[in-house]
């Protein structure tokens with residue numbers, strides 16, 4: 001379950017981690033930020049004490065400019081008073097308020113508000129952890145796994161980032177490599193070659209890979225159509241990708257498993273896993289908001305908690321049973 005590489009909404013991160021851990025996910029993925037990791041660990045501990053669930057904690061970094069590591073910004077004082085506020089309507093995270101503009105901790109950089117503003121007031125701002133201090137940060141965070149977002153053509157930057165991760169000497173269960181085709185203008189064969197290069201770098205450091213195929217970044221909550229991008233990317237890469245689990249991400253949602261079974265009826269061919277981001281968060285968003293308006297958390301609101309875990313299970317269990 002992906003909390004979002006730029007999501008710093010600590011209260012919802014604690015609840016999301018607790019709910020999805022209790023629902024049975026194997027890993028939660030959060031921003032490489034000490035406060036975020038603390039919030040996530042709090043939620044995971046809460047779930048472990050009550051259910052025994054103990055998923056991995058993964059943190060995400062990028063080896064360069066990446067849509068997962070940005071935030072929207074605008075000056076609300078420049079907005080015309082009669083603006084119908086389309087930016088607020090399109091924001092899936094409810095990060096935009098009339099008085100404060102974009103709430104930076106809540107924005108996860110999906111970018112949907114950028115073209116929505118008729119005044120073109122909204123711009124994207126990079127929000128990224130630099131290489132300096134990365135090793136020390138990982139020593140502090142002690143994650144079970146690290147995800148590096150990369151792109152075709154960034155092999156050297158990837159290796160530099162990887163060396164910083166390795167210098168922390170944190171024993172990682174997996175080093176996840178997140179990469180897709182969208183917006184990069186390369187073929188699946190080129191992407192596969194790039195992944196083979198990353199594989200060589202990981203092997204030289206004795207790290208075990210997990211390939212996270214990013215079909216259509218941050219779009220799982222948009223609708224059924226986005227699921228196809230992730231499945232298609234997996235179909236294109238599975239025979240030519242380097243060794244290691246291939247996981248679906250980017251556009252995954254509740255129809256992904258049915259789509260996969262329709263396109264690939266043979267159970268012999270299956271991805272190793274699936275990562276849910278926008279869809280997972282959108283599923284719980286109304287309950288998180290209700291909890292906030294009650295000035296409580298899902299963990300301290302028994303009816304909300306039961307409903308949230310049941311919703312999370314509805315997304316996860318088909319994969320645990322048939323995936």
Ligand code: SF4
Nearest residue numbers: 091107108110111113
């Ligand atoms: S629409 Fe996306 S980018 Fe814009 S404020 Fe909301 S979460 Fe951030």
Ligand code: SF4
Nearest residue numbers: 079083085086087117
């Ligand atoms: S759409 Fe643009 S002008 Fe209107 S409220 Fe949003 S940022 Fe301001």
